[in-house]
Amino acid sequence: MDVDIGNALASVASPGVSRASLERLDEQVAAAHGRIERGMADGVHGYEALNLPGRTDPDEIRAAVAPVADCDALVTVGIGGSALGAATLVDALEGDGTETVFLDNVDPDWVTGHLEALPLESTAINVVSRSGTTAETLANFLVVREAFESAGVDWTERTIVTTGESGPLRDLADRHDLPSLRVPDGVPGRYSALSAVGLVAAAACNLDLEAILEGAAAERETLTGSLFECPAYAYGATSYALDQRGAGVNAMMPYAESLETYAEWFAQLWAESLGKDDLGQTPVRALGATDQHSQLQLYRAGPSDKLVTFVTPREREDRPIPSTEVEDLAYLGDATLGELLEAEFEATEASLAAAGQPNVRIELERVDAHELGGLLYGMEAACVLAGELYGVNTFEQPAVEWAKKATRGLLGGGDFEEADAVAEKTELRIER
Ligand SMILES: O=P(O)(O)OC[C@H]1O[C@](O)(CO)[C@@H](O)[C@@H]1O
Numbered sequence: 001m002d003v004d005i006g007n008a009l010a011s012v013a014s015p016g017v018s019r020a021s022l023e024r025l026d027e028q029v030a031a032a033h034g035r036i037e038r039g040m041a042d043g044v045h046g047y048e049a050l051n052l053p054g055r056t057d058p059d060e061i062r063a064a065v066a067p068v069a070d071c072d073a074l075v076t077v078g079i080g081g082s083a084l085g086a087a088t089l090v091d092a093l094e095g096d097g098t099e100t101v102f103l104d105n106v107d108p109d110w111v112t113g114h115l116e117a118l119p120l121e122s123t124a125i126n127v128v129s130r131s132g133t134t135a136e137t138l139a140n141f142l143v144v145r146e147a148f149e150s151a152g153v154d155w156t157e158r159t160i161v162t163t164g165e166s167g168p169l170r171d172l173a174d175r176h177d178l179p180s181l182r183v184p185d186g187v188p189g190r191y192s193a194l195s196a197v198g199l200v201a202a203a204a205c206n207l208d209l210e211a212i213l214e215g216a217a218a219e220r221e222t223l224t225g226s227l228f229e230c231p232a233y234a235y236g237a238t239s240y241a242l243d244q245r246g247a248g249v250n251a252m253m254p255y256a257e258s259l260e261t262y263a264e265w266f267a268q269l270w271a272e273s274l275g276k277d278d279l280g281q282t283p284v285r286a287l288g289a290t291d292q293h294s295q296l297q298l299y300r301a302g303p304s305d306k307l308v309t310f311v312t313p314r315e316r317e318d319r320p321i322p323s324t325e326v327e328d329l330a331y332l333g334d335a336t337l338g339e340l341l342e343a344e345f346e347a348t349e350a351s352l353a354a355a356g357q358p359n360v361r362i363e364l365e366r367v368d369a370h371e372l373g374g375l376l377y378g379m380e381a382a383c384v385l386a387g388e389l390y391g392v393n394t395f396e397q398p399a400v401e402w403a404k405k406a407t408r409g410l411l412g413g414g415d416f417e418e419a420d421a422v423a424e425k426t427e428l429r430i431e432r
Pocket residue numbers: 079080081082128129130131132133134137188189190272397400
């Protein structure tokens with residue numbers, strides 16, 4: 001990926017970062033890069049994720065998927081990083097037509113609707129959970145398993161398990177001799193897209209695993225000790241510096257429909273990695289050109305508290321716009337949809353700059369396996385660097401545990417004071 005931070009400079013935007021500030025910050029980037037490199041070399045928890053391009057074995061993943069290669073559909077049961085990386089890859093890249101469903105929520109209507117629509121007799125189950133204890137994933141797996149059993153379909157013949165070294169899912173895989181893969185040690189869920197966690201679904205859709213990993217490996221090679229030489233670090237450092245100057249929101253706005261799920265993946269990566277100790281930049285999921293008719297009003301004329309991050313491919317499939325007799329719209333008839341989308345992106349980028357609102361451009365050659373692997377890796381590296389600059393524990397997520405305990409207590413899964421707190425809610429109800 002290439003990064004253009006010109007519209008984040010203090011000469012353009014407020015908040016903005018001066019070139020001199022970036023040069024001073026570059027000293028911290030160099031030191032952080034040293035820590036990152038050492039963490040990678042020593043396989044330290046979290047930093048290990050940046051080793052994945054050279055550690056993930058596509059053949060091992062394809063071997064686990066082979067028994068279900070003839071399935072017409074794949075239902076992935078997982079949540080957070082155990083679903084979003086896979087969904088990002090599958091939603092962005094052209095596969096072999098395998099229908100894919102990601103059950104990453106426990107809304108009963110929605111789950112039932114998906115299960116009723118799936119051809120269960122030709123559907124594989126991809127259950128993913130590092131811990132093997134995530135309530136939503138286990139609940140959905142039990143529901144999916146029952147649906148298969150009720151349909152007279154042997155789920156054990158078409159279930160792949162990706163989980164940690166131990167836990168309920170590991171026991172299930174062992175008990176039923178299911179094809180299983182490991183969530184690699186030292187890789188937090190939100191950093192696991194380039195492992196079996198993200199690549200089983202990709203393999204089931206016959207995506208080019210090697211190209212994804214090669215793109216990530218190429219991005220790995222760009223990691224150097226200076227933000228002026230490393231796109232990922234340029235993005236991580238600039239985002240951090242803008243947050244320090246008041247841009248506490250980061251709107252991720254890809255100009256490609258195929259990258260809409262990527263923005264959701266980015267939101268978990270950025271929020272769960274950096275949101276600690278009263279610090280962190282709030283990710284917002286947006287999409288160009290659609291959100292020009294929605295959120296752009298706020299981005300341009302609202303508070304100067306946002307970075308807008310554009311992701312745009314230099315090449316894309318195109319389609320002509322037919323000519324029209326409507327005089328006012330005649331200009332459209334000489335263009336293509338791709339030219340319209342590109343013009344809208346450039347116009348939106350310029351409109352924010354003209355209003356002094358900071359924005360950064362991430363450019364890909366095109367949205368393909370190689371480029372997407374590079375984007376995922378680049379954003380992971382950017383996030384790790386930002387975590388170093390914030391001085392937070394980038395790879396843990398203690399704040400999510402409170403609600404898990406409260407949920408478990410509310411369902412009778414143990415005595416948790418968090419559940420008691422639910423009953424003590426302060427109310428001021430205004431009822432219809
Ligand atoms: O893979 P698991 O253990 O089911 O966790 C799923 C997700 O839940 C979290 O642990 C947060 O609760 C995320 O970090 C993770 O991606």
